Structures are given as structure tokens and as C-alpha cells.
Amino acid sequence: MKIEARLSELGITLPESTKVPASFRQTFPFVRVHENRAYVSGHGPTNPDGSLSQVYGKVGGEVTQDQAYKAARLTGLAILASLKLELGDLDRVEKWLKVLGMVNSAPGFKNQPAVINGFSDLIIEVWGKDAGKHARSAVGMAELPFGLPVEIEAEVLIRP
Amino acid sequence: MKIEARLSELGITLPESTKVPASFRQTFPFVRVHENRAYVSGHGPTNPDGSLSQVYGKVGGEVTQDQAYKAARLTGLAILASLKLELGDLDRVEKWLKVLGMVNSAPGFKNQPAVINGFSDLIIEVWGKDAGKHARSAVGMAELPFGLPVEIEAEVLIRP
Amino acid sequence: MKIEARLSELGITLPESTKVPASFRQTFPFVRVHENRAYVSGHGPTNPDGSLSQVYGKVGGEVTQDQAYKAARLTGLAILASLKLELGDLDRVEKWLKVLGMVNSAPGFKNQPAVINGFSDLIIEVWGKDAGKHARSAVGMAELPFGLPVEIEAEVLIRP
Numbered sequence: 001m002k003i004e005a006r007l008s009e010l011g012i013t014l015p016e017s018t019k020v021p022a023s024f025r026q027t028f029p030f031v032r033v034h035e036n037r038a039y040v041s042g043h044g045p046t047n048p049d050g051s052l053s054q055v056y057g058k059v060g061g062e063v064t065q066d067q068a069y070k071a072a073r074l075t076g077l078a079i080l081a082s083l084k085l086e087l088g089d090l091d092r093v094e095k096w097l098k099v100l101g102m103v104n105s106a107p108g109f110k111n112q113p114a115v116i117n118g119f120s121d122l123i124i125e126v127w128g129k130d131a132g133k134h135a136r137s138a139v140g141m142a143e144l145p146f147g148l149p150v151e152i153e154a155e156v157l158i159r160p
Numbered sequence: 161m162k163i164e165a166r167l168s169e170l171g172i173t174l175p176e177s178t179k180v181p182a183s184f185r186q187t188f189p190f191v192r193v194h195e196n197r198a199y200v201s202g203h204g205p206t207n208p209d210g211s212l213s214q215v216y217g218k219v220g221g222e223v224t225q226d227q228a229y230k231a232a233r234l235t236g237l238a239i240l241a242s243l244k245l246e247l248g249d250l251d252r253v254e255k256w257l258k259v260l261g262m263v264n265s266a267p268g269f270k271n272q273p274a275v276i277n278g279f280s281d282l283i284i285e286v287w288g289k290d291a292g293k294h295a296r297s298a299v300g301m302a303e304l305p306f307g308l309p310v311e312i313e314a315e316v317l318i319r320p
Numbered sequence: 321m322k323i324e325a326r327l328s329e330l331g332i333t334l335p336e337s338t339k340v341p342a343s344f345r346q347t348f349p350f351v352r353v354h355e356n357r358a359y360v361s362g363h364g365p366t367n368p369d370g371s372l373s374q375v376y377g378k379v380g381g382e383v384t385q386d387q388a389y390k391a392a393r394l395t396g397l398a399i400l401a402s403l404k405l406e407l408g409d410l411d412r413v414e415k416w417l418k419v420l421g422m423v424n425s426a427p428g429f430k431n432q433p434a435v436i437n438g439f440s441d442l443i444i445e446v447w448g449k450d451a452g453k454h455a456r457s458a459v460g461m462a463e464l465p466f467g468l469p470v471e472i473e474a475e476v477l478i479r480p
Contacts, residue, residue: 020273024273024274025274025277026273027277027280027281027284027296028259028280028293028294028296029293029294029295030295031295032257032258032293032294032295034255034257034317035191037257038297039257039294039295039315041295041296041297041356042296042297042298042299049469050315053360095270095354095356097352097357097359098352098359098475100297100473102297102299103463105463107462107463108463109463110463110464110465110466111463111465112463112464112465113344113346113465114342114344114345117345120347120348124347127463133348133349133352133359134349134352134359135348135349135350135351135359135473136347136361136362136469137362137420137473138362138464138465139362139422139463139464139471140461140463140464140465141268141299141300141302141462142265142267142300142301142302142385142461142462143263143265143268143269143270143272143299143300144270144299144300145270145271145272145273145298145299145300146270146274149269149478151297151299153260153295153297154361155258157354166409180433184433185436185437186433186454187437187441187456188419188454188455189445189453190454190455192418192453192454192455194416194417194477197417199418199454199475200455200458201455201456202456202457202458202459225349260457261393262457263460297390301459301460301461301462302425302427302460302461302462303423303425303427303428303429303430303432303457303459303460304430304432304460305430305431305432305433305458305459305460306430307430311459312373313420313455313457
């Protein structure tokens with residue numbers, strides 16, 4: 001369990017798995033696996049109990065860039081919790097391939113890449129530069145579900 | 161032809177293949193196949209004759225959430241029509257892997273996941289929970305082509 | 321070097337590799353390769369020296385549709401420069417599979433597909449219809465990094 005050891009070393013505790021708001025009927029899994037690929041659904045930042053994070057709204061508006069960076073890191077932790085639940089062991093994640101980072105953007109906010117660095121920094125801290133590096137887009141959305149400041153989806157290479 | 165039988169059982173008739181507006185020069189295929197993957201281009205809702213649907217505009221504004229749910233379901237039917245045309249037989253679609261659901265969102269509209277359920281519900285009705293389930297993001301766009309309320313793209317596993 | 325020959329024939333000179341603004345700490349590669357896939361990060365239009373292009377802003381607002389078409393073509397050239405740097409030889413790009421074209425859209429701008437044709441036309445000119453064709457979505461974003469008018473990401477099949 002090398003990744004678990006690395007998380008401990010970094011002082012990181014994963015949140016419980018994401019709980020969507022009771023009002024929402026969830027029709028899809030958080031992770032879809034086929035052979036050596038795991039497709040990760042759009043996630044948002046969560047609290048330790050898996051409920052959606054208390055920071056809502058548009059980045060560059062009611063949410064600051066610093067808060068959004070932290071939200072992107074929390075989104076990464078939520079994704080790791082989903083991957084652990086689906087795969088059993090995070091060591092099965094061999095390489096990060098591709099990430100789409102979506103930022104709920106106030107008019108004129110143009111620093112989406114700096115926000116999504118909160119996610120990318122986490123992944124590289126945990127998996128290292130070679131396995132952790134990933135193709136990435138970081139872009140500005142008009143709205144995100146429930147008013148989340150950040151939503152991130154990913155494709156990762158796994159050991160089947 | 162199990163999927164065709166299932167569509168009949170559900171009383172579903174697929175529309176004709178999508179016709180883009182005459183003013184638009186289409187430079188890409190609706191489906192791109194390589195080995196066991198079909199990449200599905202962004203589709204919108206259509207009428208039975210394949211023309212783009214008559215419901216246009218922003219969800220949460222001139223388009224209601226209920227109308228948008230139906231538009232997402234129609235978008236799914238348009239995608240099935242494209243897959244049938246490209247693959248010859250929908251039984252070649254083995255598993256749904258990944259879906260990006262884009263909702264043309266009025267300011268403050270935050271229920272994109274409930275809208276894209278119109279698509280996911282259809283796919284699971286037809287393919288069942290195991291083959292039909294898919295990783296998914298459902299997000300809010302500033303604008304969509306021609307003013308469509310919903311646009312959906314997908315990646316599916318096929319039998320080569 | 322068939323693709324290089326084709327670029328010469330078309331009078332196309334690739335720009336230098338993209339340089340992000342000095343203020344941005346880049347945490348991701350422009351291209352991520354695994355076996356026969358290259359995942360291409362979101363790129364924008366560049367000048368010949370690789371700096372981001374001087375056309376900024378919203379398409380349908382301060383940027384015209386014609387300028388945006390050209391920006392999408394320049395984005396394609398920036399992507400080719402990144403692929404050449406990563407792969408060594410553009411002949412290793414066997415097929416284009418999937419493209420997400422994101423247009424920084426002023427309110428009411430609905431011609432995203434005509435803008436992204438600037439990219440698709442380039443790829444088909446260079447690789448031809450069979451290898452160059454790709455599944456595609458072309459959609460309207462609220463904001464893009466640094467105020468870029470266009471951002472494009474792609475997935476391509478490569479010879480390992």
C-alpha cells in the first residue's frame with residue numbers, strides 16, 4: 001500500500017465518499033472501470049464526511065482564487081476517495097492520463113489554471129512527477145451543479 | 161438485434177440521423193470509431209426527421225428544467241441514431257463508458273445533473289444498469305451552438 | 321517525414337512550442353502519452369515565437385468570428401508543435417480521434433462550430449479525410465485562461 005503510506009507521510013486523510021444532496025437522484029457511478037482505464041465522473045470539493053463543501057459560488061466573485069485553489073485540492077481528495085472505494089487499493093492507479101478542470105467563473109476571471117493547480121499539485125505530491133503528470137484543460141464555466149466553485153473529471157490508467 | 165427489440169418494447173422509435181442547419185459547413189463525423197471505441201461528437205435534441213429540435217435557449221430561463229430533461233432524452237435518441245448509422249447494429253455497443261453533458265444555463269441555474277438524467281435514464285432503460293452505467297459530468301455552459309439547450313458527447317465500448 | 325513534407329507543401333511553418341505567461345506556474349505537460357494514445361492538453365493560439373496570441377476576448381464581442389476561426393487554426397498549429405516536440409516526428413500521429421473545442425463566447429454568440437472549423441480544416445488539410453477526421457464538440461465557455469478566445473484539447477492515436 002505505497003500510496004496509503006505516502007498519504008500518511010503527507011498528513012492527508014481522505015474524506016468519506018461523496019454524498020450528493022438528498023434532492024438529487026444520482027443516475028451514474030462516480031467511477032466507471034473498463035480493463036485498464038478508470039473514467040472518473042465530475043467531482044466537487046467535499047467535507048470530511050463526504051457532504052459537498054460549504055464554499056459555493058463563482059470564483060473571482062464570492063469565492064476567492066485562494067479558496068478555489070483549496071476547493072480544487074479538496075476535489076482531488078474526493079476523487080481519491082471514490083477511486084479507493086471502486087478499486088479497493090489506490091496502488092492500482094498506475095498513471096494519471098487526462099484531467100478536465102472546470103471553474104465556476106465570475107465575469108472577467110481568467111486564472112482557471114492557477115485554481116486547478118490545487119488538484120494537480122496534490123496528484124503530483126502523492127504519485128510523483130512521472131505517474132502523476134496528466135494532460136489538462138482548465139476552463140471557465142457559466143454555472144456548475146449546486147453552485148460548486150470547481151468540478152473536475154479525469155481518466156486514469158489502472159492495473160486491472 | 162437485442163437492443164432493437166428492447167427499443168420496440170419501450171415504444172421508442174429512433175429519429176432520422178441528425179441534419180445540421182444548412183448554414184453550417186460540417187467538418188467532422190458524428191461518430192469516430194477506432195478498434196473497440198466509438199467517440200461520439202456533441203449532439204443536440206432533434207425532431208423525428210433529424211432536424212434540430214424546436215426548443216432553444218437557456219435552461220432556467222426560456223427553457224424549463226422539465227423541457228431540458230426531455231431535450232436531454234431526445235439528445236440520447238439522436239446519439240443512438242448516429243451510432244446505429246455508423247455501427248450498423250446497436251448490439252455492437254457493449255458498454256457506455258463516459259458522458260459529458262453540457263447544459264446551456266441561465267444565470268443561477270444549478271440543476272444540470274437533473275437535466276442530464278434525461279439522457280442517463282434513457283441509456284439505462286435500454287442497456288440496463290451494468291452495460292448502461294457511465295462516468296458523467298453535467299455542467300453549465302455560457303452558450304451552445306445554434307442556441308441548443310443541451311449538448312452531449314460520449315465515449316462507448318464497442319464490439320469491433 | 322510525410323507530414324513535414326505536407327506542411328511544407330501547404331506553406332505552413334509551425335510555431336515554437338507554447339510559452340505560458342511568466343506569472344503562471346505550469347504543473348502539467350502539454351501532451352501526455354501512454355502506449356498508442358496521446359492526450360493533448362488545452363492549447364490556445366500562439367505567435368510564431370510560442371507566446372500566446374495577441375487576440376484576446378470574447379468571440380461575438382471584441383473578437384469577430386473570422387478572427388476566432390483564425391485563432392482556432394493557430395491553436396491547431398500550437399498543438400502540432402507540442403505533438404512534434406513530444407513525439408519527435410508528426411508521422412507518429414496515426415489518427416485524430418476526439419476534439420473538444422471551447423470558444424470564449426459573448427452573450428448570444430451561437431456559432432461555435434464555425435469557429436472550431438478553423439482547427440478541423442487544418443487537421444484535414446494536413447492528415448487528409450480518413451486519418452484527420454475526429455469526433456468533436458464545439459461549445460461556448462463563460463471564460464478561458466488569460467482571456468484566450470479559443471482553447472482546444474484532443475485525443476490522438478499514435479504509433480508507439
